[in-house]
Amino acid sequence: MDVTKVLVADAVDLACVNLLKDHGIQVDCKLKLTNDQLIKEIDGYEGLIVRSDTKVTRDIIAASNKLRVIGRAGVGVDNIDIPAATEKGIIVLNAPGGNSISACELTCSLITCLARNVVSAAASLKAGKWERKLFSGHELHGKTLAIIGLGRIGKEVAIRMQAWGMNTIGFDPIVTKDDAAKFNVSKMELEEIWPLADYITVHTPLIEQTRNLINKTALASCKKGVRIINVARGGIINEADLLEALEAGICGGAALDVFLQEPPTDETTLKLIANDKVVATPHLGASTIEAQVRVAVEVAEQFIALTGKSKTYTKLFGVVNKSVLKE
Numbered sequence: 179m180d181v182t183k184v185l186v187a188d189a190v191d192l193a194c195v196n197l198l199k200d201h202g203i204q205v206d207c208k209l210k211l212t213n214d215q216l217i218k219e220i221d222g223y224e225g226l227i228v229r230s231d232t233k234v235t236r237d238i239i240a241a242s243n244k245l246r247v248i249g250r251a252g253v254g255v256d257n258i259d260i261p262a263a264t265e266k267g268i269i270v271l272n273a274p275g276g277n278s279i280s281a282c283e284l285t286c287s288l289i290t291c292l293a294r295n296v297v298s299a300a301a302s303l304k305a306g307k308w309e310r311k312l313f314s315g316h317e318l319h320g321k322t323l324a325i326i327g328l329g330r331i332g333k334e335v336a337i338r339m340q341a342w343g344m345n346t347i348g349f350d351p352i353v354t355k356d357d358a359a360k361f362n363v364s365k366m367e368l369e370e371i372w373p374l375a376d377y378i379t380v381h382t383p384l385i386e387q388t389r390n391l392i393n394k395t396a397l398a399s400c401k402k403g404v405r406i407i408n409v410a411r412g413g414i415i416n417e418a419d420l421l422e423a424l425e426a427g428i429c430g431g432a433a434l435d436v437f438l439q440e441p442p443t444d445e446t447t448l449k450l451i452a453n454d455k456v457v458a459t460p461h462l463g464a465s466t467i468e469a470q471v472r473v474a475v476e477v478a479e480q481f482i483a484l485t486g487k488s489k490t491y492t493k494l495f496g497v498v499n500k501s502v503l504k505e
Contacts, residue, residue, distance in 0.1 A: 179246055179484045184225035187211055187232040190251045194227065194474035201482045201491075217241040225481055227251060228258070230461075236262040247484060249477040252464055253277060254411055255498050256384050264499045271480050271496040275330055276473030277464035282334035284463050285379055285409045288433035289339065292377075292405045293318050297457045319343030324371045326391065327381035327410070328353040328363060335379060336363050347371055372399035377407065384411035394419040403430035409463045412437040421450045433457040 184198055186207045195205050208219060213235060220226065220242040227249045228234060234248055239262045248258055250272040263270050291297055294315035302309050323339050325332045328350035336346045340362055348363045349371055358365040368391075371378075378400070382388045392406065393416040406429060408415050417438055423429035432455065437447050440461055451458040464473065482491040497503060 179224075179486070181224045181247060181481055181485050183223045184227060184481065185219060185223040186227045187216060188227070188229035188251070190227060190229060190477075191470045191474035193471050194251065194478040197475060197478040198481060201485070201488060203481065203485075213238065220245060225249065227477055227481075230254070230257055232257065234258040234263075239263055239266060239268065247271065247481060249273075249481060251276075251470075251473045251477045253473075254383060256411065260499055264502055267502055269484070269494075269502050270498045271477070271494065272498060273473035273476035274496045276476045277466075277469040278330040278334055280466040280469035281331045281381075281409050281463040282338065283466075284435060284459070285331070285335050285381075285407055286338050288407050288409065288435070288457060288459075289323070289377055289379070289405075290318065290342075291457050292407070292431045292433050298454065317343075321345070321376040322347060322374050324348060324375035324378045325363065325381065326350075326368075326371075326378065328358055328365070329381060331410075332379075332381040333361050333363075335381065336361055344377075347374060368396070369399070372396055373401055375401065375404055377405045379407040380410050380414050382410055382414060384413045388414050390414075390416040390419075392416065392420070394422070397423040397428055400428070402428060405429070405431040405433070407433045409435040412440065417444075417450050418446050421446060421453065424450075424453050424455050429455070431455040431457070433459075435459045435463050436461055 181203060183204045186205060189209055198205050216238050220238055221244060224244050224246045226245060229251050236259045239259060245268055247269040248263060250258060253272055253274060255270060255272050258270055260270050295313040299313035321344055323344045323346050325336055325346060325348035328348045340346055346363045347366055348358060349366060349368050355365040391414050397419060420432060434456060439447060442448060450456060479491040480494050480496055482488050483494055
């Protein structure tokens with residue numbers, strides 16, 4: 179495949195740009211383009227690289243006659259119109275493993291913060307108070323962690339939290355019971371999981387099957403005081419239902435790194451963030467130096483592999499719409 183000119187529309191680590199240039203690919207970095215500006219620019223390029231800021235809409239895809247590949251320097255591709263790209267035979271690929279460790283470590287941090295009231299206790303002390311009894315927490319040892327999505331990140335979370343003495347159960351429609359057992363997770367159906375979990379963490383993409391996966395019905399089936407963690411995608415947890423469960427005491431706490439709208443302006447989301455039982459962070463799952471280098475390099479490696487000119491980079495491990503490769 180001819181990939182001679184690539185447009186980088188969002189800020190990615192220079193390792194991506196340099197690797198592409200080292201393999202004879204022209205790279206232009208034009209950041210913060212509006213939808214209309216990108217429509218005007220895109221026709222000159224065979225490749226487009228974005229992160230989460232740029233929305234690759236059907237109009238943008240339709241405006242290009244040369245575009246052959248769209249790369250997302252990250253995991254989620256919900257900002258790319260995949261059906262529109264597939265219709266035009268354009269490959270959409272991501273960096274599936276680049277931020278796994280970073281997202282996993284943030285998840286584990288948030289679990290421990292919820293258990294020991296770290297954020298609220300720190301804020302209280304900074305305000306000049308000394309309220310030890312108010313912020314008494316509980317141990318994670320012996321508690322049950324439910325992991326929804328047993329892919330790369332879910333597996334890494336399981337391994338780490340088992341070291342804290344947590345029992346790990348989980349659900350994934352693709353992972354078998356035997357495969358889950360290899361990293362000491364008991365695979366169950368969702369209906370079995372809800373009443374058993376002390377903590378629930380989600381690690382799935384946002385697709386139709388996972389949208390509002392944790393909702394009023396699921397929360398009503400949970401153990402009273404259950405704590406919810408989301409470092410995956412906003413929309414997997416119904417924010418209004420979670421807020422209601424927190425206010426009613428059904429849910430004992432939540433740690434949220436992602437939201438349905440980012441940055442959030444919706445009244446329900448803002449009330450959720452402000453709730454005393456919620457630890458909220460501004461989508462930091464992949465925000466480590468190491469992860470940003472890895473995802474940038476993974477995308478560049480696959481672009482180079484598409485040219486067929488490298489003996490070092492030959493694998494396409496992040497193609498989302500694999501049907502295009504068969505055409």
